[in-house]
Amino acid sequence: MPSSDSTPSDTPSVISEEVIVAGETPRKRTSETSDKSADLSSNSASVVGSGFWPVFISTFATIFLAELGDKTQVTTMLMSAESQAPLVVFLGAGLALISTSLIGVLLGQWLSTRVSEETLDTCAGILLILITIGLVGDIMSS
């Protein structure tokens, strides 16, 4: 007599979905602390703000400057010069760049649901420092 009707599909996977959906405000402590620092001084202390625009501007500026003259841009330049169809090359390159940044951000979001906040911040910080060292290496060798 199998009286147990409960399906085994009620796994606690809903929790991780909620975290992804609520990706707008996963960090309350960041918004509180950086608002204070923004009031005190509007310079390097508020490089990563809490709102959309501070994050947008700091991300945009650093990545734009880092990518200018990078090997991807050289590839794009050569292809558009050779092909006589710069618009097509630009559309292809642009779509590829949107895809890689979307993959990157989604991967970061996925990691933030798996790894603790402190560990992720430390790893992200180390990664950014490594990128800095790589850029300095580029400057030295060029």
Added chain:
Amino acid sequence: MDLKLFLVSFAAVFLSELGDKSQLAAIALGGSSPSPKAVFFGTASALILASFISVVLGGSSSFFLPEKIVKGIAAIGFGLLGLRLLWPESSENI
């Protein structure tokens, strides 16, 4: 539209950007930022503007932008972002 050229430029740029520093930065910032949407739009628009400039110039961006200085500013920016993630308390006291 030349579909073959479109696919070739997509594949070339996609493969060369996969695992490159800007994607690593997108992973780092997207995971630790309070606004991942802003990180995505910032990254994507910066990359698109950089490649737009490359396409328009078609070869010579170095004659008006000294590459070392531009990369140096970018290095300082990434360094500040990284230090702030590693030591959030100390950067608030400055």
